[in-house]
Every structure is written in structure tokens, then in C-alpha cells.
Amino acid sequence: MYGGVGQVLHLLFPILPVSAWVGICLAVTLAVLLGGGYARIERFSMFKVALFTLLTIFAAIVLLRRPDAITSADLVTGLSFRLPAAGLVTAIAVFGITGVGATELVMYPYWCVEKGYARFVGPRSADPGWTARARGWIRVMHLDILCSLVVYTVATVAFYLLGAAVLHRMGLVPAARDTVAVLSRIYTETLGGWALWIFYAGVVVTLYGTIFAATAAHSRMMADAVRLLGVFAREDAVARQRWRNRFIVVLATAPAVFYWFFESPVQMVVAGGIAQALMLPLIGCAALYLRHARVPADLHPSLATTVALWFSTLVMAGFAAYYAWSALL
Numbered sequence: 254m255y256g257g258v259g260q261v262l263h264l265l266f267p268i269l270p271v272s273a274w275v276g277i278c279l280a281v282t283l284a285v286l287l288g289g290g291y292a293r294i295e296r297f298s299m300f301k302v303a304l305f306t307l308l309t310i311f312a313a314i315v316l317l318r319r320p321d322a323i324t325s326a327d328l329v330t331g332l333s334f335r336l337p338a339a340g341l342v343t344a345i346a347v348f349g350i351t352g353v354g355a356t357e358l359v360m361y362p363y364w365c366v367e368k369g370y371a372r373f374v375g376p377r378s379a380d381p382g383w384t385a386r387a388r389g390w391i392r393v394m395h396l397d398i399l400c401s402l403v404v405y406t407v408a409t410v411a412f413y414l415l416g417a418a419v420l421h422r423m424g425l426v427p428a429a430r431d432t433v434a435v436l437s438r439i440y441t442e443t444l445g446g447w448a449l450w451i452f453y454a455g456v457v458v459t460l461y462g463t464i465f466a467a468t469a470a471h472s473r474m475m476a477d478a479v480r481l482l483g484v485f486a487r488e489d490a491v492a493r494q495r496w497r498n499r500f501i502v503v504l505a506t507a508p509a510v511f512y513w514f515f516e517s518p519v520q521m522v523v524a525g526g527i528a529q530a531l532m533l534p535l536i537g538c539a540a541l542y543l544r545h546a547r548v549p550a551d552l553h554p555s556l557a558t559t560v561a562l563w564f565s566t567l568v569m570a571g572f573a574a575y576y577a578w579s580a581l582l
Contacts, residue, residue, distance in 0.1 A: 278464070298465075370393065
């Protein structure tokens with residue numbers, strides 16, 4: 254993400270090299286995150302998701318109106334149940350990060366708490382009103398998840414169609430320092446040269462927004478891990494914020510350093526995707542444990558939801574095991 258933003262800023266302002274722009278992005282990230290809370294993160298995330306999603310969907314609609322862009326045979330082939338032998342690693346990585354990946358699943362409860370969902374339910378009690386409030390906020394989360402499902406599914410399908418119809422047919426593969434320049438062809442070949450500047454703006458907002466939101470979420474998670482190790486009390490908000498700020502510095506700096514040494518955004522995205530794909534079964538098992546051991550009986554989900562949870566966990570475990578077995582072979 255740092256590399257992508259740095260590449261765009263270098264294209265716009267070549268007076269500084271990509272590595273220098275990465276350093277500037279790091280400094281801005283530290284300054285903003287160390288001085289702000291949830292509201293700032295939410296507003297920025299909403300803006301970046303809306304901008305990039307609308308641009309991608311619009312480009313896909315324009316593409317589909319061309320009679321020679323994508324045929325029904327292309328769609329049938331693309332939806333066939335087979336993995337490309339040479340692309341197994343990439344396929345597993347994509348499985349781990351497409352839509353709501355492993356890290357987003359871990360982040361979501363923290364944002365629910367900071368947004369205030371749990372605050373309005375109140376402490377657990379036998380009062381039927383408590384159950385009604387809890388179920389009400391669960392329905393709000395269901396609406397969250399449904400909206401997320403629609404947005405990321407439509408955006409992902411649009412991006413795949415654009416990549417297959419434009420980049421694949423042109424034999425272009427994003428790599429190293431050319432990642433952003435190659436990806437920009439998706440939009441310029443579809444919408445025209447004027448779309449390049451909108452694409453650049455979208456890349457900066459989207460990628461930097463991801464750095465911004467992910468660092469904020471991971472720092473909260475790591476501070477919580479320190480609390481679980483008994484370093485500070487659960488009610489000690491000052492200690493929690495102090496540890497969160499420490500992890501902001503570490504987690505914002507580490508990826509910038511990685512880019513300075515490796516300078517290969519695509520390979521780093523694939524590596525992160527594989528790590529997330531291997532993490533998904535653990536999250537599924539944790540969800541199953543919570544469902545059967547910790548959720549009060551009056552808040553149990555339906556049988557269909559429970560079966561779907563078991564099924565999805567088994568699918569995720571199957572992908573992880575398949576990748577591990579293939580790697581050993």
C-alpha cells in the first residue's frame with residue numbers, strides 16, 4: 254500500500270523518488286493516527302470506499318457495453334471449478350483477502366465497540382429488555398454485513414472483469430515499480446485517457462485509506478493482546494491508549510521499511526493474502542467456540558446460520574490444508 258501511494262505521488266511529482274514519498278506517507282500516518290479517534294477513521298474510510306467502488310463499477314459497465322469485451326464463453330470459463338496450476342499461490346492469497354478478509358473479521362468487533370453498538374445494550378441481565386436490545390443491535394450488525402457483502406461483491410466482480418478483459422488480453426502483469434502504471438490501463442483503456450487522473454486520485458485515497466484504517470485497527474488489537482497477557486487492567490483506558498500509540502508507531506513503520514528493502518508491492522500483497530488465508534480457519538474455529546460455548550441461549554442464531562458457519566469454517570480449513578499440502582509437495 255505504501256509502495257502504491259508512493260508510485261502515484263512520484264508520477265505526479267517526480268521531484269522526489271518513490272522511497273521518499275513512502276517516508277512522507279509514514280510521517281503523515283503517524284501524525285494523524287496518534288492524534289485522532291474513531292470518527293476520523295470512519296469518515297475517511299467511507300470516502301475512499303465510495304470513490305474507488307463507483308469508479309470501478311462505472312468502468313466495468315462501460316466495458317460490458319462493448320460487444321467484443323467479454324463473451325458468455327469467457328464468463329463460463331472463468332466460473333469453472335478449477336485452479337490454475339501455476340496460479341495456486343495467488344489463488345489462495347486472493348481467497349484470504351478478497352472482500353472481508355481475515356484481518357477485517359478481527360477488526361470488526363473493535364469498530365462495533367468504538368461506534369457504540371455494545372454500549373447501548375448495557376450489562377448482561379435476565380431482563381427481557383436486555384435480550385431485545387441485544388437482538389436489535391445484532392440486527393444492526395446484520396445490516397452492516399449485508400451492505401458490506403453487496404459493496405465488496407459488486408466491486409470485486411467489476412475489478413476481475415476489468416482485469417481479465419484488459420490486462421490479461423494485453424499480456425500485462427502488475428509487478429514491482431510498475432504496479433500502479435499497469436493497473437491504470439484498466440481505466441484508461443476502458444474510459445479513456447481522462448480517467449488517469451481520477452484513477453491516480455482513487456489509488457492515493459484507497460491505498461492510503463487502507464494503511465490508515467488497518468494500522469488503526471491492528472494497533473487496537475495488539476493493545477488488547479497486551480491486556481490479555483495481564484500487563485494492564487481491562488478498565489485502564491490510559492494504559493490501553495498508551496500501548497495503542499506504541500503499536501501505531503511500530504505497525505506504521507514496519508511496512509514502510511519492508512517496501513524500502515523489497516520494493517515489490519505485488520509479492521507483499523500475495524504474502525499477506527496467504528497469511529490471511531491460513532488465519533481464516535482459526536477465526537472460524539473461534540466463532541464456532543463462541544457460538545456453542547459462550548453465546549447465551551436466548552441469543553442463539555438459527556439452525557441455518559449455525560450450519561452455514563460450520564460449512565464456511567470447513568471450506569476455509571480445506572483451502573488452508575490444500576495450500577499447505579501443495580507447498581509440502
